[in-house]
Amino acid sequence: MVGALSVSNRYQAVMTSITRVGGVRSACVVDAVDGLVVAEVSRVGTDPGPLAALAANLTRKLDGALGLAGHGPPRVIHVEAELGHLMLKPVSPEILLVAITDTEANLGLLRLALADAAERLD
Amino acid sequence: MRVLEPWVESPLTEFLAESSAQLVLLMTSSGQVIAQHGFTRSLDVMSVAALGAAIVASTGELARVMETESLGHVVHQGKGCGVLLAPFPMGQKTWIGLIVFGRDTTLGLVQVFFHTMAQQIREAAPGSGKAEQVLAEQFEDELNRSLRRLFGR
Numbered sequence A: 001m002v003g004a005l006s007v008s009n010r011y012q013a014v015m016t017s018i019t020r021v022g023g024v025r026s027a028c029v030v031d032a033v034d035g036l037v038v039a040e041v042s043r044v045g046t047d048p049g050p051l052a053a054l055a056a057n058l059t060r061k062l063d064g065a066l067g068l069a070g071h072g073p074p075r076v077i078h079v080e081a082e083l084g085h086l087m088l089k090p091v092s093p094e095i096l097l098v099a100i101t102d103t104e105a106n107l108g109l110l111r112l113a114l115a116d117a118a119e120r121l122d
Numbered sequence B: 001m002r003v004l005e006p007w008v009e010s011p012l013t014e015f016l017a018e019s020s021a022q023l024v025l026l027m028t029s030s031g032q033v034i035a036q037h038g039f040t041r042s043l044d045v046m047s048v049a050a051l052g053a054a055i056v057a058s059t060g061e062l063a064r065v066m067e068t069e070s071l072g073h074v075v076h077q078g079k080g081c082g083v084l085l086a087p088f089p090m091g092q093k094t095w096i097g098l099i100v101f102g103r104d105t106t107l108g109l110v111q112v113f114f115h116t117m118a119q120q121i122r123e124a125a126p127g128s129g130k131a132e133q134v135l136a137e138q139f140e141d142e143l144n145r146s147l148r149r150l151f152g153r
Helices: A007-019 A048-068 A107-121 B006-019 B042-065 B107-124 B136-151
Strands: A024-031 A036-042 A077-081 A084-090 A095-101 B021-028 B033-037 B074-077 B082-090 B093-101
Touching (some): A007 A036, A007 A095, A048 A095, B042 B093
Antiparallel strands (some): A077 A084
16 A cells, blocks of 8 residues: 555654644553553653553543533543643543643644644544 | 561552552462452462463463563453453562452553552562572462461461
8 A cells, every 4th residue: 555654653653743842742642441552752751651551540530520520521631730731632432642741832732733633543 | 458478568558559450469470379459269369379370481481482581461351351460570589460450440550550569569578589489399388378378267
């Protein structure tokens, strides 16, 4: 298939498009059911294993809370911390996108990049 | 929870709280039980320890035949629950964790907290962490003694 990307290359290309956004330190595609890393790109050597596991767990818990509130599943989860931001974008019940940024990141652009990436992966 | 070595209790308690695992069995590579949580019958523990140690030994042998270093963790994912068999170095020896987890947690989360627990157990182990060697002829006595301590019988 000329021009077709392998599945892993497709994930890697999506990750690269997210980490191009200024201030993004690392991004990964996570298996939301098992909390395992599918693909990741990191500029600072963040260990993706624990990040994937905890991000999937956080998303699952917030999904439950939002369900109880009658709001439906989360579209984007944004956590602001002292030294940066964590942004999670559920693509499907099985796939989750995770981005870690510093405090200077362009969050609006990152949201758009995550939405675009989700569309490409879905 | 029942533990043979008191210094295992705190890391195991923390692991159970963090990972939401349903059943946990810590054993040596020869199947000697160190700690258990969630099992109610000694027969279950004996069978599970023997089978778990055998599976890890088999995968280790498979790795040797394939000329790879190690096959690491063994995971069985069922519809309702998953089983993680995770060998980890303990001094000169290898211990094995067998964890059964449900759908209220994830494999990734269990692995992350298992890694932390293994590190804490290594740090908490007295001295070099070398467990007393169990000879083949002592094995049955040792196993029965362990089961009595684990189940209070």
